[in-house]
Structures are given as structure tokens and as C-alpha cells.
Amino acid sequence: MIYKRIVLFCTFSVGLVLATLLVGTLCTLQTYSASATTLDEARSGGVTIAIANEPPWMQLNPDGTPAGLGPERDEAILREVGITKFTGQVMEYGAMIPAIQSKRATLSSSGALFVRPERCQAVIFSNPVSCGGHGFVLPVALAGKVSSFKDVADQSLKIGVCGGCAEQRLAIEAGVKADNILIYPDGTSGMKLLADKRIDVFANDSTTASDLQKRLSDLAVTEFVRVTGTKLSCAAAAFGKDDVELRDAYNEGLRKIIASGTYMKMMKKYGRDESTIGVGEITTEQLCAK
Known part of the structure; x- marks a missing residue:
């Protein structure tokens, strides 16, 4: 179902970004048309993964396909639910949520964004995929x-x-x-x-x-x-607010690769064993709570 969504687009200087993260921003309103990506659509047309240029964790191969721990993990998870076509878009971390909201990307790679209460207002997250300090x-x-x-x-x-x-x-x-x-x-x-x-x-x-x-x-x-004095943070894949079906399918695929041992093999392959601490124990709901 296609509908109109109101989104805040803000323009400001770097200094103002830092200051207004705490006190708010002056923004303009803009509308665009969007629709939820269904599981069937993802199975037939594939998905676009937003990734950062952070090899070996996230990168694009010379042929344009996504690679690295995050995308490899995403692909293993999504193949469990019948999604087999993947493309990637490299972007800065701060551009990922706007890209998901505007449907330029279907999801952010699982290790790219930490789950934060303020981000939970803009997107929905999968279950935690990795945790750390x-x-x-x-x-x-x-x-x-x-x-x-x-x-x-x-x-x-x-x-x-x-x-x-x-x-x-x-x-x-x-x-x-x-x-x-x-x-x-x-x-x-x-x-x-x-x-x-x-x-x-x-x-x-x-x-x-x-x-x-x-x-x-x-x-x-x-x-x-x-760093001392900070809480454990957990990263997860982010989806558009209306892509609940796709997010739930991702969670099911994650559950399956954890149960099969594929998840731990991937984490060990990239030397990220310690990033599994808290996965399966800390919930997205807890991380989204203010």
C-alpha cells in the first residue's frame, strides 16, 4: 500500500550538528511516497544493503557485490528465509537511516548501527547481532x-x-x-x-x-x-518502519544461523568472538527503551 510519509530533512553546519544533538534542530518538512517492502518482493527482487567502507567488516567487491563480515552475515541470515539477491551501497554511517527511510537501501548491514532509543524512533531494528564496548x-x-x-x-x-x-x-x-x-x-x-x-x-x-x-x-x-564508564552497546540490522514482515524474517534467519553454528563460525573467522557476548540475552526492546 502506497502512502505519503512526512519526514524531517535538516540542514546545518557541523558545529550546529553537535550542539543540536542535545537541544534540537531547525528543520523543514518534505513528503515522499513510500511503501513497505514485503518478504515476497525481497525474495523476487532482492535487497540493497547499506554498508560503510570499513574493510574487512564491510566493503564492496570490484564487481559491486557487498562483502566483509557484516554483509556475509546478512546474506547467510537472509538466505535462510529465501532471499538470494543482494546489492550494496557504500555510505557514511550518518546517511544510512535517511537511505532506509527513502528506500534507497532496504536495510543497514548488521554491524553498522548500534541500537539507540533515538534511532528506534526512525527505523526498526532486528535482534542484536553483535555487542561490545x-x-x-x-x-x-x-x-x-x-x-x-x-x-x-x-x-x-x-x-x-x-x-x-x-x-x-x-x-x-x-x-x-x-x-x-x-x-x-x-x-x-x-x-x-x-x-x-x-x-x-x-x-x-x-x-x-x-x-x-x-x-x-x-x-x-x-x-x-x-573505554570505561559506558554501557555495553549492541548492533543490529535496521529496516524501514513499515518493513515489519521483512525484519521478522531477518530475526528468524538470525535464529537459524545461531542454532546451526554458522553465526559463531563467521564471528571466529573475523576474530570477533568477543562481540558475541550479550547476543541472545539483551533484547532490542531493552536497547530502544529510554
């Missing part, structure tokens, strides 16, 4: 001096975060000044900011931060630190 990569000179977002704020350090990610919100809530928060489009770009000394601290989820530090920096001059 947050991590910093910083110069060895700061080792022992920075282990929390409050430490970053108190020492007036510059921190790099991905746009729209949990770390951006945590930095703001801890009191980090807007001018000290730099947004990077992907992990590789963020690590370059650190190498170029444009930021003092690189922030991401703990597993990603640890992996990037090992792959992209000189281990003699940087250190990985697990």
Missing part, C-alpha cells in the same frame, strides 16, 4: 591519562568520531566541546587524522578500534584503550 586509539604519551570520554573533556583533547555514531553522542554527553569533536567518514580516515595529529584520540567500538590500531598505526607510538 567502546575503544580509544591514542598516542602513547596519553597512555594512563585517558580512559573515558570525561577524561577527553576534562583535558580539552580533540577526539575523532564517525558521524552519527554512539561515540559522537557519548563525547557530547561527557562535555567535550563541539570544536574538539572531528567527524570522520570511515575508520581509515579517522586513523589518518590521528597520525597527522589533527586529533588526540580516535574513538570507535572496541573491536574495530583495536583492529584499526593493529593494521594502520605504528604500535610503538599508539595504544589501544578500552
